[in-house]
Amino acid sequence: MQPTSKELLLEILGIIRYTKNKDRFIQEFEAMNHLEAITNLLEKFPQDIREKIKLFAFKKNIEGIKDYISSDTYGEELRKVSEKELKSIIEVMTPILSFDQRQKIHRLMSH
Numbered sequence: 001m002q003p004t005s006k007e008l009l010l011e012i013l014g015i016i017r018y019t020k021n022k023d024r025f026i027q028e029f030e031a032m033n034h035l036e037a038i039t040n041l042l043e044k045f046p047q048d049i050r051e052k053i054k055l056f057a058f059k060k061n062i063e064g065i066k067d068y069i070s071s072d073t074y075g076e077e078l079r080k081v082s083e084k085e086l087k088s089i090i091e092v093m094t095p096i097l098s099f100d101q102r103q104k105i106h107r108l109m110s111h
Helices: 005-015 022-042 047-058 062-066 071-096 099-110
Strands: none
Touching: 005 022, 005 099, 022 047, 022 062, 022 071, 047 062, 071 099
16 A cells, blocks of 8 residues: 555655654645645636635635535645645755665655
């Protein structure tokens, strides 16, 4: 079974010896990914539908949103966003990592 982006990120934070609150870092990473996934999906709709979805979101009416965006579609978009953002994090920090850390992350991402 493929590890989740959360599991991968937790492993990466361990490899780089991240000393701050890992759970908070992951929560913020996931929140940003959820926001980007919704934004990406909203862009595919005409303006009037976007406004309806935003209204449902504001009212926390998940069922209303599901009339326009299926959980499968949302899950797939979230997976794409999370993968892209995880790769971006790795790309940004790679220059400051030791050879051993880079190797461990490469092995982790290759599985």
